[in-house]
Structure formats: structure tokens, C-alpha cells
Amino acid sequence: MATATETTSPDATGLEGDIAQYALALGDDALILCQRLCAWVTRAPSIEEDLALSNIALDLLGHARTLLSYSAELTGSGDEDTLAFTRTERQFRNVQLAEIPNGDYAVTLARQLCLTQHTRLLYTALAGSADAVLAAFAQKAVQESTYHCAHAEQWTVRLGTGTEESHRRMQAGLEQVWPYTGELFETDAVTARLVASGVAVDPAGLREEWDAAVDGVLGRAGLARPRTTWHSRGGRDGLHTEGFGPLVAELQAVHRQYPGGIW
Template identity: 70%
Template sequence: MSVDQAAPATALRAPAGQQVAASDVAAYALRLGDDALILSQRLCEWVTRAPTIEEDLAIANIALDLLGHARTLLGYAGELDGTGRSEDDFAYTRTERQFRNALLVELPGGDFATTIARQLAFAHYGRLLYIALQESADAVLAGLGAKAAKEVAYHCLHAGQWVVRLGGGTEESHRRMQAGLDQVWPYTAELFDSDEMVARLDADGTGVDPARLHTEWQESVTAVLTEAGLSLPTPRWRAVGGREGLHTEAFAPLVAELQAVHRQYPGGTW
């Protein structure tokens, strides 16, 4: 089932005897939508700056996939939270503290190897998430899961090929790829954090508790790193706070750029 074929927001389904809180589903969709929106924005920074013109196109297409996920999720959050906000309202009218994305996706791209390291981590997480979300009791989330899982499978392939290429290339490319992994890995643990809301949605079959994806995620990324001759980082610290609206100092400039046209021409259409 495609997203377009999914049931309307009012048609939430849960196992017999259980009731889904629309506010919980809205908050859950907002988190996932913000992850996709912010990573899409970061990837767009590589357009015209990637190593080859083919890579310009590949990264742009991945960014467009993520933007499509964000539009569905943020629009759905606006339906469920009672505000009627559109995806544009969520993207362009919130302050930095109102975004609920994981910190990993807002990190500056750094060099190309660092961006690929982030893509490896996030794409493998996203693939597992959307595969599981296909079984959601909520028709909209299940429809998105079915569509997005296929798209993110390519994101995994793209990132994996570059990790192997850089890890098994020259001494310099190997060094940079390992350095990129070491830089982003402390931010990966936040992807798998759970809380009471997510646990409720997982229990009633609506959402997916990311904590139960971690083992399979680590196995899949480790397989890629082993093929590339790279080491799985073991961070001494871990990032927290993104889901509560606490962001890195690099986030404010990203949001300012994202919202610049809307701020100059509020309400403008074309």
C-alpha cells in the first residue's frame, strides 16, 4: 500500500481492547519527520560539491526521498495534534527548540567521508525502522513504512559502497573514513533511545521501539565495516537531548537557512 492509499488520520487502528492516543502518534510522527527533514537539508549542502556529478545526483535523490518521508510524517502530525498545521508550517515556523530530531542528522557534513559515515548509520537504522513500521496498526504509518523501506534500502547500498570504496582505497581515504566513523558514532546511540510514549506505541502495535532494532543494526553496519577493513568505533561518550529540543550549536544556522525564504516572504506562494 502506498502513502496515497493510506487511510485518513481519523482511522487509527489498534488491537482489540486498546486505544491509541492521537497525541502520542502525533509526537512520534513529529520525531521521525524531523529526522528526515533535517537530514534532507544537510544532504542538500552537497549538491554541486560532491566528488562527481553522478554523486551530486545520487545525494540529491536521497535528500528528496527523505523530504518525501518528512512531508508525510509532518503533515500527519498536524492532522493528529489538532492544530491542522501543514508540513510547511512545521518546517518554516518553528523555533530551534521545537524540533525533535536526533542530533546525528543535524551534524555538519564535514568532509565527504564524514557524511558517508552518518549515512551508513542512519540508513541502516531507517531501513530496519521502516520494515518494522510496515506492520503498524496505523494505516498511514504502515503505508509510509512500505514505501520508505524500499527507498532506504538504496540509501544503505549507496552508503555501503562508498564506505568500502574509501576504506579499501588509499591510505588517506582509509584514514578519513575511519575518522568520519569515529566522529559521528557517539551520536548514533540516541537513535535507539526509548521512552514511555514510544513504549506505549510499540506495545499497542502502532509504533516501533527503536531499542529493539539496535542489535540487528549493529550487525549490519559491522558487516559493511568488516568488508571495508574498518573498525567499529567504541565511543567513550554519547549524545542526548535532540528529542527534547536540545540541539548542537550547528543547528541554529541550519534552521536559519531552511527558513530564510519564508522569513523574508511570509505567506508567499509561487
Template identity: 65%
Template sequence: MTVEPSGENADLAAYVLRLGDDALVLCQRLCALVTRAPTIEEDLALANIALDLLGHARTLLAYSGRLDGTGRGEDELAYHRTERQFRNVLLVEFAPADFAVTVARQLVYAHYSTLLWSALEKSRDATLAAFGARAAREVEYHRMHADQWTVRLGRGTAESHRRMQAGLDLVWPYTAELFETDALAERLDADGTAVAPARLRQEWERGITAVLDDARLTLPKPSWRATGGRDGLHTEEFAPLMAEFRSVRLQYPGGTW
């Protein structure tokens, strides 16, 4: 039986769950790339970014469980929901076929999350504000790392430039979903608890454009846009990702380490 959030904190619980799902799924994708990066140093860098995101996911999922009245903890929310109950954006869930695609995704997501957590430092919810202040400092490193790799690949060889541009072109249709604002986000924005994502877009575009100009890359103009993740509609790659993520937990229910 599915237990649905209820009560006066239901909106905030649902909003925090979205952000926790984004962090959890992207963490899993980055972990899968360890040992596949171009250098050992980059393996470590991606692992460290993934660990930051795992910490974000644990905090946010635990907080959502405290708010929503269901009594669920972080592990139950991470391992025991159906795929349709996850509310992450589609950007974080596809498997990149090329390191440049990973860099492109990190670029757009890190610039977004830096702005998001900085804005949430002003939340009237004390817990979310405190977490925002901590997370903003951590994702600033993620942003710098992605910026540096974007410029390095964009201004490197003809082949690295081609791959980086191709990575941006592939990722770009997924960026629109980051800034979709629904009734839930509008309600929380209006009362000062959260920030409507659409309000972040202009500054995000300025930051991204500056990096691409430095990298001698072209801002993509996609012909389509991804949507549906916030409503639980996911790509074909999501179910196998979750099956791998949950395999040990489901094999050994109740196991401890």
C-alpha cells in the same frame, strides 16, 4: 502562543513528528552538499536521497498535523516552530567537514531507517504502515549507496581509509540516540502502533559490522554519547541551519511559487 498536541492521538502525533524532523533536517544537510561531492554523479545521488527524505518529511509532518488536533500543516510545522520544538536526533544536524563523514552518517542512518520502516510496515495504524512500506523500499537504496561508498573508501588508498575511519569515529557517539527508548515509544510499541528503537539495535549492529568488516574498518568505541535531540536540545550548528532553511519563507510570508 505555542499550541500543544492533545487528545488520544497525541502520542502518535509526537512520534511521527520526530521521524519527520529527522528526515527534514538530514535532507537540508544533504542539499547543502550538492556541488561539493567528489563527482557530478555523486552530486546527483545525494540530491536524489535528499529528495526522498523531503518526501518523507512532508508526509510525516502533514500526518502529525492531522493527528495532533492543532490544525497545523506541513509548512507550518517545518517553518514556524522554534528550534527547541524540533525533535530530531543530533546525528542529522551537524555539518560534515569531509565527504567521508557524510558517508559515515549515511551508513549508520540508512541502516537504522531501513530497519525502522520495515518494522513499521506492521503498525496497527494503517497510514503509518502504508508509509512504512513505501519508505522501506526507498531507503534500501540509501543503505546500498552508503555501503558501497564505505567499502570503496575503506579499501581504497591509505588516505581514503584514514578519512573513512576518522568519519566513523566522529559519527559514532551520535548513534546511541537513535536507539533511545522513552515512555512515549514504549507505549506505542506495546499497543503495536510503533517500534521501540532499542529493539532495532542488535540487527543494526550486525548489518553495520558486516559492512565495516568488508571495508577493513574498525568498529569505533566512543568515550561519550550524544543525547537531547528528542527533547529539543540541539547543537550550536542547528540554529544557523534552521535560519538558512527558513530564510525565504520568512522574507516572503505567504508567498507562492
């Protein structure tokens, strides 16, 4: 049984081990959000949105492959498929915000707004990382994250300023996802060491700019910033929400049914 404190691999030690865990966490964020967005394929409100979410999910899959491959390379723990398809749910290190259920379209958009604004800021800063691989990845990924932000912003404003019902749903979506946003700005021991080494980005340092960006969108949409009544935490330690187990089971179903299969 996996524990909340286990590392990527028994060999993941020192600076390389820390980088491997950091890349794993960011890769898990992208992989799990990709899996959630894929559930909208053929079910989005319009064909255009079906295509938009599919393209965003493909971008996220590309991010996940790069980051998980790098983590696996540093630890000698197989490849990106090994990390994606053979770990237990307690071994995933994504923030809980990435995994919460899609809900209606407004909930998904609220989650996208909060996560993509954070990812854009994170990758912008990570482009200056002392680690060449992470820096090169971030320089490319930030361009895609900027598009993801624009999509979420446009739809948040569209629903917020639309009908009374669309406004109500968008506000309700924000209220539902807001308690999960605090985890984005928490710093664990691994990240703290990498920040000191110039490799990682200090999550707390992104908070002020994130607040300004999100508040700007909410202002244009005529939506109220939710009040923080509770704060989720634990995703980076392998603690996940109730719906995460079924999500991982679906993600890994084909690989587990046909281990070693090649297409």
C-alpha cells in the same frame, strides 16, 4: 521561548497526540538530514554523487512531508509547511545524528551509513504498525531507504579499501559520528506507550540487527568499529548541537522573509 518538554500542540493528547509526536520526530529526522545533504549539491566529489545525494535528499523530503502532514492533521496545527518553517529550533525533535555538520565526504558517508541502516530497519518494522497511515508510509519508504543503504555501503567500502588517505578519512569519519548513534536506540515515554499499543517500533529492539549490519559493512571495508567514549542525547527533547541553529535559520529563511508566499 520553547521548552524541551513542550508537545506538538496543546490539543495533542491521548493516542492521537502520541502518534502526532512520533510522526513529528521521524519527520524531523528526514527533514533535517535532507537539509544537510542539500548542502552537497554542486559540491559533491563528482557529478554522479551530486545527483545521487540530490535524489536521496528528495526522497527524504518526501518522507518528511508525509510524516509532518500527518502530525499536523492529527493536531490541527496547520500543515507540513507550518511545522517545517515556523517552529523554533528547540521545537524540533530529530536525533542529533541527523543534524551534525557534513564535514568532509567521509564524515557525511559515515553519518549516512549509520542513519540509513537504522531507518531501513525501523521502516521495515513500522510497516506492520497498527496505525494504517504509518504502515502505508513505511511500506513505501523502506524501498527508498534500502537504496540509501546501498549507496552508503558502497562508498564506505570504496573509501575503506581505497588509498591510505581514503581509509584514514573514512575511519576518522566513523569516529566523529559514532557517539551520536546511541540516541537512535533510546525509548522515550511517548514511544513506549505507542510500542505497547502496536503503533511504534521499539528502538532498543533494532540494536542487535543494526550492529550486525554496520559491522558487516565495516568488515568489508577493513575499518574498525569505533569505541564508545561518550554518548549524545536530547534531540528528541529539543536539545540540539551548536550548529543546529544556523541550519534551521537557513531552512526557514525564505519562508520567514516572504510569509505566505506562493510559487
